[in-house]
Amino acid sequence: MSNTPYAVEMRGVTKAFGSLVANESVSFSVRTGTIFALVGENGAGKSTCMNLLYGLFQPDSGTIHIRGEQRAWRSPREAIRAGLGMVHQHFMLAGPHSGLDNIILGDEPEHKGWSFLPRWARPISRKRAIKDLDDLITKHQIAVNLDQSVDVMPVGVQQRLEILKLLYRNAGILILDEPTAVLTPHENEAFFASLHHLKEQGKTIIIITHKLREVLSHADDLAVLRAGRVVATRPTAGLTEQELAELMVGRAVQLIAEVPPAPALGPVALSCQNLSLSSRGSKPRLNNISFTMRAGEIVGIAGVEGNGQSELLELLADPRFYFGHGEGRHRLTASGNLSVLGHDVRSWSAARLRDQGVSMVPEDRHRQGLLLDQDLTQNFLLGLAQEPQFNHFGWIRAKAATRAVTEAITEFDIRPKTPSALAKGLSGGNQQKLVIARELARQPKLLICAQPTRGVDVGAIEFIHQRLLEARSRGMAVLLISSSLEEVLALSDRILVMYEGHFIGECERGVDEAHLGRLMGGGS
Amino acid sequence: MSSNLKQPLVAALRPALAALIGLSLGVALTAFAGENPWQVFMVILRGALGTPYDAGMTLFYATPLILTGLAVALPYRAGLFNIGAEGQLLMGALAVAVVGVLLPTVSAPMSLLVSVLAAFAAGALWGGIAGWLRAYRGSHEVITTIMLNFIAAGLTSWVVLALIPSQDSQNPESARISANYMLEHFSAFSSAPVTWALPLAVVTALLVWLFLRFTVRGYELKATGLSIDAARFAGINVRFMQMLAMALGGGIAGLVGIAEVCGNSSRFRLGFSPDYGFIGIPVALMARAHPLGAVASALLFAVLQKGTAELDLETTYVTRDLAAIIQAMVVLAVAAEGGFTWLKWRRAKPEVKNHA
Amino acid sequence: MLEYLLDLAAATLRLSTPLIFAAMGGLISERSGVINIALEGKMVVGAFAAAVITLSTGSPWVGLIGGGLAGVLLAALYGVAVLPLKANQIVAGTGINMLAFGIPPFVAKILYDVTGSTPAISLAERFSVAPMFLAVLLPLVIWSFLSHTRGGLWLQFAGEHPAALAAAGVTVRRIRWASVLTAGFLAGVGGATLSIFLSSAYSRNMTSGRGFIALAALILGKWRPVPVLFACLFFGLADAVQMRLQGIQMDGFGKVPVQFIQILPYMITIVVLAGFVGRSRAPRALGNS
Structure with a gap:
């Protein structure tokens, strides 16, 4: 082995899909034993780049070097053998199976004495796997219950499971795709603490992200991708958030929209009293939610994804379905009071709600x-x-x-x-x-608007925000559900923070961002 | 924009081409039986269209296939796979037979209406059950319709043999329905049983097309099929739409009873259907679930059905069962047709994953 | 009475045999994520091929294997359609079923110049009990394969989360091919037991929907080997009872309508599917290839 300081080097890697050039002559180097961040906007080519590194795609031109050696994978399998491991944004875990089975998949220890059988027919020794894993768990201080089935694990634990999977495979280079998208700020801290711990053990870590602050406070070096090209590669030290944002977007950005003066508030547009949504035998998805909003205001609901926002949205879209009239598979039932524009709407269908002037921008437009x-x-x-x-x-x-x-x-x-x-x-x-x-x-008189600018380019974001503010000026009530803190802060007259199915706090316009972040993590 | 205009044409040509490939494969198989495939092909064509009687028989076969094709196509547009046309048409035919036997005094124009309503209602009930199970209980319609097919077979067999058995023969069939219900054969096709059931089927196709293309309900049904979540958020009652689609499809399949009982045999003969309901699947598939296309593809399958019947007499080693093989080849070719596209594009562009 | 019950139990086991083989085939296929509504078709060709091969070799064992291989051939065609060509699995399955019904008459005409059925197989060349024991053992073998071996784990992941399996470096396509072909073999063997174990020739429509009953058993048994075995036994029992009730007069009822017992398995499946009695959860990636 050569004694290069670099764990990974990309040299002039280009990859095109048809006429779309996803990566153009991408070059960067990752030092062994450091945390490296690959940053860029949605669609900048980050995922393609990592999939090339991981062997899911093959580059059209250019070379990839691992620990100084040029490598060309035909499949992820070869990359795994060479000590690479990847945690995908959407976890690669099968719900009904135990944590243990998910970890050992593809690398199962065998019982002794069956080697006369073909590889696929040999029995697995789960006992040996548990022994190995217990050592890893102690060494890296990763708390996971291996016997539990993945379905019942919280997201943070699932992520630990994914990382443990890589360690079990002896991966020296860990690639993490948008690792913090689904974590609460609290889980976030624990996550980065364990990353630093891994780094001290000599692991090389590459994170793909668009969260600037995380990059600046945790990564040693970074590369910025924009439209498939590397526009910067440098140490993070000395870089400011504003500079990084402009590198990513390619122009000066105005993060906050100009807010027109608030109109006089009209009648109550939406009122929830003690609203709950639960299924038998599991913890409620919505827990005793109460709030009121009036015509002419934008109320933002902030929170880390998966804390009940989607459920609230579903419930507001089709109340009849959940208020005792739901049948079949949906065992979720709602309780409490829900009124829209002065009507009790608990028995209303989606069609009737729309008829009375409620519009909805759903969270997943596709x-x-x-x-x-x-x-x-x-x-x-x-x-x-x-x-x-x-x-x-x-x-x-x-x-x-x-x-x-x-x-x-x-x-x-x-x-x-x-x-x-x-x-x-x-x-x-x-x-x-x-x-x-x-x-x-x-x-509409009431617009329920979820994730209105997710995966949307900067120009369109400004345009959409403008429209929402105009609607407010015309006296529309806008309920904004968004996981983007900036968006909620920029648009909302009032902000409700959702955590584990209930409102943990309410803030007015101009609230301190750090305070909001703490609330999102369940703090007070 | 010009590609937008070209699209429907290409969309219609591709399955037709695939069907041709499947047809050729099926016919080519006869070479293994020591026959000349080209000759076999000509026998099929002559058998299907050679004389007015042959053409009439082809049209007679086409009638149920148009209906079952629609019975598959309409739910398909709502995102549902109706494998139950076979059971639905049995129920339709049973209803016609029951009405025809038990209400013999209803006179001519009324009797037609009564039988059409009975056939439609019985089929709609059978389709509607599967639709209800899917919409309100979440049971997959493919499995339930398969099960309902068998239940319909058992039920019709029991009703026919136990309740309205044939008085004048030992065959497993029902009693003869009242002559008031019978449809006259068109004279153009000598004695072939081509009746008003054929125009009825074509008009049904036209109505389905109008419904899907121009009405609000039709739009809502299509939206349900294209994206059930988007339809739900848009305030469309998607469960009702699913049930409606299955019930309408079932009702249309039920109309086969008119063609068979009132138009042909004047009774419910057990096993009268040579899997019309299943052939409806490729009929709809080849038409890409377009109602008017279903008429055309039903004609093609009818040609196969009638033409292969001649093989028993005209060749030494090939029988009418070849129809099943050819149909199967056509189904497989048309079903795999999308895959050819995939093979071609595979290297060019992976599925672009869009989050959000 | 005891004699009657023993007799009924034996008949149940015999009649369940083809169902068990076919359902286990379906289980292997569906647990790996490939829908299998073509069990019926594979049983048809299996039954036919087994009869033909037993007739020509005189050995039911060769016939049984031959029936299985005929199922493999058909499964291979299905595999090509749904795996590389990504045809809709339900449509392709329907096509395979149609094809299967066309094959025996076509080949029988060439071989024996009759349509539809084969000549009778002599009693000495038929199975007496062997397939029955194999059928009862099979679910246990499959259960231990699924829960204890490497291949079993891979197969389950192919059906639950193929992307995870791929990310772990195992080729999903290969697993699905193996399971589709294995399913073909088992369903073919199931068909074979119809013609060389339960009866002594292939005859037209001899499967009479057993492939679909096997599918029903698969759902009823929630895709798990041992419960599926019991579902098959239950349907076998219904079949045995039905045969005994045929033509019997019952006081007050008149003749018991055989049809009602025939449709019983299908009714039960619908009731289960509708969730009135427990629920059945299919493998998550079923149908997406």
Whole structure:
């Protein structure tokens, strides 16, 4: 082995998919025994880069060197053998199986005396695996219950399980893709503490992230990717957050939107009293939530994802389904009071709610907001088809629909500007603008808006924020559910913080960000 | 934009091409039996279209296939896989037979209406059960419709043999329905049983097309199939839509009873269907679940069905069972057709994963 | 009475045999994430091939293996359609079933110049009990394979979380191929037991929906070997009872409608699927290849 100080080197690596160049001549070096951050916006090419390193893709040109040696993997298997390990953003764990089985998968210790059988037919010795793992658990201070099935483990524990899996495989180079996206601030601290611990043991760690602060406080070196190219590679020391943000985006960024003066508050638009959502025998998803919001204000719900926001959204979308009328698979039932625009809506269907002036921008636009294989007109009709404007005794008014979508395209600057374009062909920002244009087209009195700018480019973010603020000026009530702290801070008149299914605190506009962060982690 | 215009054409051509490949494979197999595949092919064509009677028989076979094709296609547009057309058509035919035997006095124009309603209602009930189970109990419709097919077979067999058995023959069939219910054969096809059931099937296809293309409910049904979550958030009652799609599909399959009982045999003969319900799957598949396309692809499958019947007489070693093999080849080819695209693009571009 | 019960138990075991083989085939396939509604078709070709091979070799064991291999051939075609070509598994399965029904008449016409059935197999060349014992052992073998061996763990992950398996360096495609072919073999053997164990020739429609009953047993047994075994035994019992009730007059009821007993397994499956009696959870990645 050569005595290079570098665990990983990428030298001029290029990878294209069709006409899309995902990585163009990417070069950077990772020193052994350090924490290295690969940063960039959504779609900058971070994942492609790591998948190349991990052997899921092969580079079109350029070379990859591990500990000074040039390597070309044909599959992740070879990368694993060479001591690489990756924790994917979506964990690679099978729910019903035990933590142990998930860890040993692909590297199972055998019982002695069965080697006459082919490899696949040999019995596994779980006892030996547990012995090895117990040593690792003590050495690296990773608390995991191996017998538990993954389904019942909290996300933080699942992540530890993933890391333990890599250590079990003797990985010297750990790649972590967006590791903190699902962690509470508290879990976050514990996570980075264990990363530093691993680093001291001589492991090399690469994290992929777009969270600037984490990079600056924990990484030794970093590389910034923008549109498939490395625009900077340097030590983190001496870099400020603003500089890093501008490197990532490629221009000066204005993180906070200009907020117009608040209009006078109108009547109560949405009121939840002691709202709970639970299924028999498990802990409630929503626990005794109460809040009231009025026309003309934006109320933000902040929180780490998975603390009940999705459930609140589902409940608000279709109350009848959860308030005792739900049947079949859904065993979740709601209790408490829910009123919208002065009506008790507990027995209302989604359709009736919409009818009375409630619009909804769902959190996952691909799955919940769009018909991806249909054109813009069909997508614009979604949820509007019953409106008298488009419904003539049960027949669709096609011309009116085309006219309406054309107007929306102009007003929201959606590209391409053709109503016959397919929704799946639009960029994330344009898709989101289409959804928001549609939901605002009905002049709702209450807009429930979840993750309105997730995976959306910076230009579209500004545009969407502007629209939401305008809606507020017109006297609309906007409930904003977002896991982006900046967004919540920039838009909301009031902020409610959700933690493990209940509201842990309420803040006014202008609250200190650190305070909010503590609340999100369950602190007081 | 021009690619947008070209798309429907390409979309229609690709499955047709795949079907052709499947057909060729199936016919080519006869070489193993020592036959000349080209000759076999010509026998099939002649058998299906050679004389007005042959053409009439082909149209007679096409009628149930149009209906079962629609019975598969309509739920498919709502995102559901109806494997139960076979059971649904049995129930439809049973209803027609029961009505025809037990209410013999209903006179001519009314009787048609009564039988159509009975057939549709019985099929709709059978489809609706699967739809209800899917929408409200979450049971997968593929499994429930398979099970319902067998239940329908058992149930019809019991009703026919125990409650309305044939008086004048020892065959496993029901009593003859009242002559008031019978449809006249069109004279153009000599004695082939082509009746008003054929235009009924075509009109049904047209209605389904209008419904899906131009109505609000049709739009909601399609939206449910395209993305059930998006439809739900848009305030569409997706469970109702699922049930509606299955019930409509089942009802349409039930109309096969009109073609068979009122148009042909005048009774419920056990085992009358040569798997019309299952052939409806490739019929719908080849038409990409387009209602008007289903009429065209039903005709193609009818040609196969009728044409292969001649093989018993005209060849030494090939029988009408070849139809099953050819149909299967067509199904497999059409089903795998999407995979060809995948093979071609595999190197070019991986599935782009979009979070959010 | 005791004699009657013993007789019934033996009949139950015999009639369950084809179901158990087929259901275990389905289990292997579905636990790896590949839907298998073509069990029926594989049983048909298995039954036919076993009869033909037993007739020509005189050995039921060769016939049994031959039936299994015929199932493998059909499964290979299915595998090509659904694995590399990614055809919809339900559509392709339906196609395979259709194909299977067309094959025996086609081949029988060539071989024997009859359509549909084979000549009778002499009693000496038929199985008497052997397949029955194999059938009862099979679920135990599969259970220990799944829970104790490396391949078993891989197979389960292929069905639950294929991406995790791939990330661990095991090729999912290869596991699924192996399980699809194994399923073909077992279902083929199941079919074989129909023609060379339960009866003495292949005849048209002799499977009479047993492939689908096996599928029902698979769901009822929640995709787990031993419960599936019991589900098969239950359906076998229903079949045995049905045969005994055929034509019997019962006081007050008249003739017991055989059809009602025939449809019983399907009714039970629907009730279970509807969640009125417990629930069955399919492997998570079932159908996504």
